[in-house]
Amino acid sequence: MSETITRRLPAWALRTNGAVVLIFLYAPIILLVVFSFSASRIPGQWGGFTSEWYATLFDDSRLQRTISVSVKVALVSTLLATVLGTMSALALERFKFRGRKVVDALLYLPIIIPDVTMAVMMLMFFSQAFDLLDSVFGIGLSKGFATIVVSHVAFNIAFVSVVVRARIAGMDATLEQAASDLYATRWQAFRFVTLPLIAPGVLGGALLAITLSLDDVVVTQFVAGPGSTTLPVYVFSLIRKGVTPTINAVSVIMLVASLILVAGSVGLQRANASRGRQQLRTPGGTS
Amino acid sequence: MSAAVSLRGISKLFDDVTAVDNVDLDIADGEFFALLGPSGCGKTTTLRMIAGLELPSAGSLQIFGEEVGSLPPNKRPVNTVFQNYALFPHMSVADNVAFGLRMRKVPKSEISTRVQEAISLVRMTGMEGRRPNQLSGGQQQRVALARALVNRPKVLLLDEPLAALDLKLRQEMQFELKQLQREVGITFVFVTHDQEEALALSDRIGVMNDGRLLQVGTPEEMYDAPVDRFVADFIGRSNFLKGVLESSDVVCLSNGQRINVPVVETVAVGDDVQVSLRPERVMICQLDAAPSGVTKLSGVVDTETFLGNSVVYRVALDWMTIEVETDHRPDVARHAVGEQVDVWWRDDAVAVVKP
C-alpha cells in the first residue's frame, strides 16, 4: 500500500518531523507553567520553586474585578448568542422562507471577518449611535459592560449557528414527521424529539461561544469602557508595559481554564459522535 | 358501508411537476391494499397524502366517510410505518411505542397496558428497555409497527417497509405482516416497487405510473387481465404483439394475421392495441391443424436458456421474436436452436391492452 512510498522516504525523517511539531506546539505551554513557579523576578529564568506569584493574585482586586467582568460577559453573551444562534439554525435548516439566502450569508460573515475590522466596526457604530441618542433623545450612554456583551453576541451568533446547523443537518428529518404522525403538535415534536437530539450541538455551540468570548482581545479593547475591562485586555495591557512573574501566574490560570473548556468540548464531541453513530446506523441485516 | 379510504380526483403538484394525477380510488375496510409502481410513480406521495404529511393540490380524501384532506397528520386517525422506521433514537423501545399515546394524553395506567399488548403483538416482549441502535433491522421494523398499531388507527400506512431488509428476512417479514393484518383486522395500505411482494401479500393491488393510477384489481385480475401495457409489463413478463382491434373479439396483427381474443371493452374498435401474451401460456409442440379456440404460428428457435425449473426459448416468427417458457422435464427432449417449431396458445390466454 503506502508502505512503498514511505519506505523510500526515510520513515525516521517523518517521525522526527512529527515529534518536532508536537514539541514545538506543547513546549511553550509547558515551559510557561514551569516558569510560573520560578522564584526569579526575571521571567524565563529559573530561580527556585515558589508559589508566591499565585498567592499575590488573591490580593489583586483589580485583577479579580476583570475576571468577574470576563466571566459575566462570557455568560451573558453566550446565553444570548446560543438562543439566537439556535433559533436561526432551526430556521435555516428546517424552513423555506423569503430572505433565507440573505440570513445565511449574513451569518457567515462574522466567521471570516478579521477581528481588527470587527473592532473598528463596533467602535464606530457605538460612537455614532451614542451621538445620535444624545442629540435626538438626550440620552447619554457610554461604552461599558453592555457594549462588550453586544459585540460578543454579534460574532458569536454566527459560530453557534454553524455548530447547531451541523447537528441539525445530521439529524434524521423524518423523525419530526413521525412525531407528527403520532399526534404531536409542532411544539410537542420540538420539545420531545428535536430538542433532545440537537442538545449536544447547542451545548457545543455554547462552549465555543464561551471560549471565543473569554479569548477576545481586540474587539473588547475597542468597545470596553473605563470601568469595565476584561481579563485578556487587562493582561494584554500589562504585558505591553512589562513582563512580570505575576502575569505568568495569571496566564497559567487562564490556560487551565481554557483547557477545562477544551476537555468539556472534546467530551461533548464524543457524546455527539456516538449519538450520531446510533442514529445513522441503517436498518438492515439479519434478524 | 363506506370505504376505509376514498380518493376522488386527488392530484399533487410540486412546482411544475405533477407527482399525482387525478387519482380515484376506494380501499375497503379490512383490506390489505398494495400501491405498486416504479420509483417516482407517485405511490409514496399518494400514501403521504393519506397520512397528511403532504396536502393534496386538488381532490377529496375521505376516511370512513369523513373528509380529512385538509387536516394535518396529527389530527387524522391513521398511522404510518416509515421506510427507514424513524424510531426515536434517544428513547427506549417502550417509550417509542408509548409516544403516540402520551401525545394524546392517554392515562398512564392505560398506556402501560396497551404498550405491553402492542409489544407482545409484534413478538418483542423483553426488549422494552433497548434503544433502537441496539436492535437489528427486523426488530426495528417490528417496533415501528407496534408504535403505529398501539394507537388503534383506522388505517395503517406502510411506506416500503421491507425495502431495507435482505431477501431471506424480507420473505419472513412478508409472512409476518400478512398474519399481523389478519390478526388486527384493520386496513393496511402498503407501498412497494416489488411486484412479487404485492402479488403475494395483497387482497388488491393498484398499479401507478407517472402519477396516474392505471389499474386496480386482485392479484389474479392484474396478472391475467391487465388493461394497460405498462401493467402487463410491470407485473410478470409478457410478449407484446402489435395490432389493430378489428372488432370486439378480433385483432389484426401487424403481419396481417387475424387472431381471436377475449371480448374487449376498454378499447374502441379501430384503435391500435397490443396483445399481451405471457411466455408460460405459449406451448411449443407440433400441431397439424389448430383446433378451434387456439391460435397457431410457426417459427424457428433462436435461443434456448435453461433456468433450472424452466426453459425459456426465444422463437423467431416471421415478423417478430417471442419468448416461450416451458417447465423443465428431464424426460422430454428440449428443442434445439434452429429447429422449426409450432407455437400455439389458447385464444383466451391473452389480454388486449392499450399500447
Added chain:
Amino acid sequence: MSVGIAEAKRERSERRRGFLLALPSFAYMVLFFAVPLVIVLVYSFATRTSTGSTALSDWNLDAYRKLGEPIVRNVVVRSVILALVTTVICLVVAYPFAWFCAHQRPTIRNLLLIAVMIPFWTNFLVRNYAWRILLSNGGPISSFTEAIGLGETNILFTKTAVVIGLVYAYLPFMILPLYASIDRLDRRLIEAGRDLYGSGSQTFRRIVLPLTMPGVIAGSILVFVPSMGAYVTPELLGGGKETLLGSYIVTQFLTARNWPVGASLSFVLMAVMLVSTIVYFRSGGKNL
C-alpha cells in the same frame, strides 16, 4: 376548506414560522453587524478634521488615496511578506506531518490530530505570551543557546519572533486541510506513479502534489488571511518597532485619531478576506 387552499395555507404558515424564527437573530445581525459595516464604509469617505475628530460632511476619497502613500504601502507590503513567509513555513512543516498522520492507524491518527488541536483551543493571548517568555533576553531559549556555545539569542522584538508566533498560532490551520486532502489520495495512483516514474520525487511532483493541491490552497488561505490582519501577535512579539497592518489600523483609532484612514484600511482588509474566502470555496475547500 378545499384542499388546494389548505395546501397553500400550510405552505404560507410554514414560511411565516421560518421567517419569525429567523427574525430575532436577523434583526440583531442587521443592527449590530451590517449597520456597523456600512458605517465603516461611510467613514472611509469622511474627512479628518484638524482636531482629530471626524467630519462626515465632506465626502471624498482622501482616505483611500492615503493608502497609496509610501508609509501605508510599506506597512501593507511588510504585512503581506510576513504573511507569505509564515504560510510557506507552515506549508513546509505541516505537509510531512500531515502525511505522517494520514499513514498511521486510526487510533493514533485521531490522537495526533486532537493533540494538534488542543493548543489551538487554549487561550490565544496566553499562547503568545508563552513565546514572549521563551524568546526574552535571559529566557530559556537564550540560556539554551548560551549553554551549547552559540551565545545569546535575542529574537524577541524582531520579525523572526513575529513569524514564529504566527506559525505557532496557525499551524493547525495548515495541518488539518492538508491531512484531509492527503487522506483522500487513492494509494493506487501513487503506486501507478512509482511504476511510471520510478523515483519518489517525480511521483511527488507530478502526482501527489497536484492531487493534494486543494488542501494546499485551503491551508494556505487559512494561514495567510489571518496572518495578514494579525494584531496581538505582532504587538506582543514584535514590539511595534516595525508596524504591521493590524497595529497600523489600531493606531489610527487610538493615537493618530484618523478614523477615515483606519476605516478605509479595515475595509480593504475585509475585502481581501472576502476574496480569499471566495477563492477558497471555489477551489473546493468546502469539499475537503
